[in-house]
Amino acid sequence: MNIPVESYFILSTLLFFIGVYGFVARKNLISILMSVELILNAANINFVVANRFIFPEQLEGHIYSLFVIAIAAAETAVAISIIINVYRQKKNIDAKSINELKY
Amino acid sequence: MELLTASNIIFFILAAAILLFGILTVTSTKILRSATYLFFTLFCIAGLYLQLNYEFLAAVQLSVYAGGIVILIVFAILLIKGLGEDKEINIGQRRIMGLVAAIVGSITCASVIIKFGFMPDYDLADLMVQTVDMKVIGKTLMGTNQYEYLLPFEAVSVLLLACIIGSIAIATKDKEDNK
């Protein structure tokens, strides 16, 4: 096992930007939600890797990942309920149709 | 430095899978398929955790993420009528914008990471073998000393409760809508 820590970070970076791409480019809200999950996971990888490689004696990154997962679950639940509500209002879940907060 | 050790190969496979499924997640035109690809991505990430000897985290990742969240999303997709057939056509401006952001961002971050140089002389083999004892995790989560996280834990639990209530409140149909 002699993978340099940089490769993990680059992996997470790529995953993060795949998420970003999805977030910006996708049209419907659920896809965007999934892109957010990708981004969160990219962050999680970073936490874990940093914990393992840099401060292996402690568990900060580990515990943080746990919290992130918990919060991600919560966020998803709320997001999905919002999406469903939006769907009820607009009969679609296109991100473009939700711009009431402009100007 | 030997590259083709077993663990290295596993890492490369995992990494390739993560990226592949990630890309598929965001590019697939069928939304249910994207959800499926997302599941695979998360699954592979759990594998990565295992490789790093964080079994508990991998388990949580699998159970909560892959098992919970993705299922939730799938349910939502199925709940929303006609979404499955709704083809994602994301040509044009936003796709280019996304690509620009992703490519420029990746290059920037990658160059930063490479330039930074993380601890050139550590002993990887030593690090990898340390497994995390469940007891330690439990103690860390519930303890009140330094580097122990009772308060955030409780906060998260409150947050979760709030989320449950909130999502129910939001998703409940208004009575007037029914009429």
Add this chain to the structure above:
Amino acid sequence: MEQLASLAPYVLILPLCMFLILGLFGKKMCPKVSGILGTTVFGIVSVLCYYIAFKYFFSGDYQIGDTFQKVTLFNMEWLRMNQNLVISIGFLLDPLSAIMLIVISTVSLMVHIYSMGYMHGEGGFQRFYAILSLFSFAMLGLVVATNIFQMYIFWELVGVSSFLLISFYYFKHSAVRAAKKAFIVTRFADMFFLIGILILSYYTKTFDFGPLTQVTDGHVEIVNSTMSGVTLLGFPIISIAVFLIFLGGAGKSAMFPLHIWLPDAMEGPTPASALIHAATMVVAGVYLVARLFPIYSFEAPHVLEIIAYIGAFTSIFAAVIACAQTDIKRVLAFSTISQIAYMMVALGVSGYGGVDGLGYTASMWHLFTHAMFKALLFMAAGAIIHAVHSNEMDAMGNLRKKLPITHITFLIACLAIAGIPPFSGFFSKDEILVAAFETNKWVFAVEYFVAGLTAFYMFRLYYRIFWFGEPENGYEHEPHEAPLNMTFPLMFLAAVTVITGISWAFGKFSFTEFISSDYSSYEIHTHWNIALPSIGAGLVGILIATFLYLEKTGRPNKAVSYIKKPYIWAYNKFYIDEIYLYVTNNIIFQRICQPIAWFDRHIIDGFMNLLSWVTNKTSEETKEVQSGYVQQYAWVFIMGVITIVLLSINL
């Protein structure tokens, strides 16, 4: 001295009070009361003026040797500009102002009396008397001014009362137009007057006539010491200053090319024309030049020469136009212009001191006599208009039996203005011609011709009114003689014209005793070598007029057909009015005012509106950033972060 000083203020205060009383409470009075009140009070003022002038000339208190002294009866500080420049309201008594006091009070009193009859039953009778009082106040204040700025103040007041009187029939378009024209033209001239005052006072540091007309060793010391050698654009500054002041006078005295307002001013009631536009206000310009005569004479002789030429040109110009006019008041108006130009010529050809100053004396003498007979002519014309209800010659004719008093007095005035002895006009005109002859032969020739022309057009007027045969359609009402309060002034002024003439002829009375350029009397004699030809010219003019207009024949038309073009030009006053109209309408209004107004609304204001438009537009555009699309926000956020990172790692 003390007695006069205590009386003098009332000369100004009484008319002013009358103006205020009639102006404020006139509406509540019955017209008759206001007329009588105004006339009575002005009668008192006239008596005061006569008394002051009489005391001044005959008591001997104000003479040293045979030279009259300048006396300041009172001088009240009105506004102090700085240590040197003070505007005072005062009362300067010297031969010049004493003569003017007599002229003004006489004519004004006559007009007051005359108006009781003429304006009887007109709406605004009280207003008329109020403005007459204002005018009298202003004119008296003007002639007794102790300093040039007081003169300017009253100068303006005279101008505005003239405006108010011309626009007396304010519901008539023509009257309003004429009033505006009169005011603006004279105001334009006044601007030059003001600038002249400014230049003069800048150097001499005084407004006071005392030092400004103090002659020592052939120079006006204060002017010579401060202004000689100073030039502007190659002209001596003193010449510029006094020429500008003359321009002010030229405006009021209707010198070419600023004469255009005077004929139109005849839109006012006839008594007002008689007072303001014939006898008093229009000679203010002559008075102004006479007042500053030492400066003109010693410091700016070239300007005096220019004045002579302008005067000569104006006199012939106006006389030619007068020959072709058919409105009797306009004939008189042009005659007035011509005669005032005569006075200007006289000043222009005058020297200073003793016999050299003959022109000055003659000018003042002509001013006096002209005021009397021209006021008489106007009032007689008023009586005629009163009788036939028209200004046009064509509506008149054969009136000599019907208006006997008017006829006789009008004839006397015509003879006087035509320069037939022994009427007063002959003597004054003769002296002017003598003065011109001795100084400038060209000017003399022109004036000689004008003398004949004057006789012609005045008798043309006379015959057309009183002989010539009745108008084609007869008269609507039988014309009848005016009431006594109108004929009395006519008779009085005719008497003055005759008596001054005859007493001069018999050597009982010499104007040179009273007024001369250096205030000391000198002897003159009638120069028959010039007087006889001038009588001859007058007689020729009268004979031609008799030939053409004594009876209704085809002769006038025939005569006109020989000189058709010049006649039409003269009839249309050489189109000067049209030129002015073109300049004001097409150049000033359309080429200057309109573009400026457009510039203001569109460029200046447009720039302000542009600023607001740019602001609005910018915010319209930038608010698009707040699109409401969460993905766009995210993208901007990410790109921002990337940019910051890129910047912070120095690429």
Add this chain to the structure above:
Amino acid sequence: MNILSLFVIIPLVMMAVIFCVNGEKKSLIRTIMSIGGFALLCTSAYLTIQFLELRQIDSTSEFLFTESAMWYERFNIHYSVGVDGISVAMLLLSSIVVITGVFVSYAMEEKVKEYFLWFLMLSIGVYGFFISLDLFTMFLFYEVALIPMYLLIGLWGSGKKEYSAMKLTLMLMGGSAFLMVGIFGIYYNSIPEGSEGTFNIQEIAANVQALKANGGDISWEYIFFPLTFVGFGVLGAMFPFHTWSPDGHASAPTAVSMLHAGVLMKLGGYGCFRVAMYLMPDAAQDLAWIFIILTGISVVYGAFSACVQNDLKYINAYSSVSHCGLVLFALLMMNKTAMTGAILQMVSHGLMTALFFALIGMIYGRTHTRDIREMGGLMKIMPILCVCYVIAGLASLGLPGLSGFVAEMTIFVGAFQHPDLFHRVFVILGCSSIVITAVYILRVVGKILMGPVQDKHHETLTDAVWYEKVAAFGLIAAIAAIGMAPLWLSNMIGGGIENIAKLFTYGL
């Protein structure tokens, strides 16, 4: 208590009383306003008499009736008041315009209570500005005077009132932005070494003089003088910052036009003089030529523009541009006589333009048009109003015996005393405005007052009612009083001018 504070306290009390009154009781509100306005008039008359008496005794100190109270210690800001001859004249002017404005507003029926509240607010600003000796307090009152204009025009105006109100407020606010920079620039740069800064005008002037005497750096004056001058110049309708004036005046209700043109615009001239020129005399002297050109243009330009306008209020607004231009023009001539003339012109213009706007308002209230092409022969129908209008016109074109003449002649004579040819050429240019003024005044008089009656409907209109007569006659009386006996006023103002004029090379 200091008599000067009464000028702020009386309107405040009036505001409080009117605030408590039921808005429906319109006549009660009007009565309160009349009484209060009269009280202010009496106070200013009393102040004038007191001032003249005290001046006899104490002729050395620059300001009389001074009083000072700290209200913000951190920056040494005081509520400090005091008057010299100039301020007394301006206070007198303001009081006359305010009381006549109240009478003119009697015809106002809509939201009377609110209207008068804002009206009082405006007058507090004006009075406060004239009595202040503290730059910051002065600026504060200046802003207090500006803001109510927006509401007064926007709510009670006519025509395109929102646009005009917005334009006026924004432009004046723009001016006060310059002004604020200028004021702080003066404040920070005039701090003498080793002591704390001050906003007191007198102290700043002394500090600046001391700085100059000690060979200190005064180059900052060259930055802040133009800023301050332009800042006040906007309010003084200096070309090319005058365009708020025609629109603003045209849309404003009558009394607001009166107060604005009559008094508020004078704040500009007064400020230019009291702040810009007094505190930065060196820059003023060196940079005057720029502003002489600008104001010289205003004088002629305003007059020419007025010649072709068809709206009565526009004519008067452009005429104000011309006349107020003359004020600044005369100030920049920087000698005692011309500056005295400038202040006289402020007073005179304030009175006659107030009279003009009052009469225009009254005529408009009857004919419902301000277009001169639609009126004619009004003299026959409403003689009193029209005679007043003629008098106002004559005052405006500088008829002797009315105030305009005194002011203009003092300006021209004074300005012509400047030994520099450049200045004198501009004076001659300025003189030409008196002819153009005659043109546009007579154009209006001839068109709407004289001639035959143009509109048959106008024949039934009524003449002035009592409160209109009070307003018009009051203003005419003041105009005539100054015109006939100008000496006391001229001397009173001249006394105040001397302190400032002596700072300039050709000042005295």
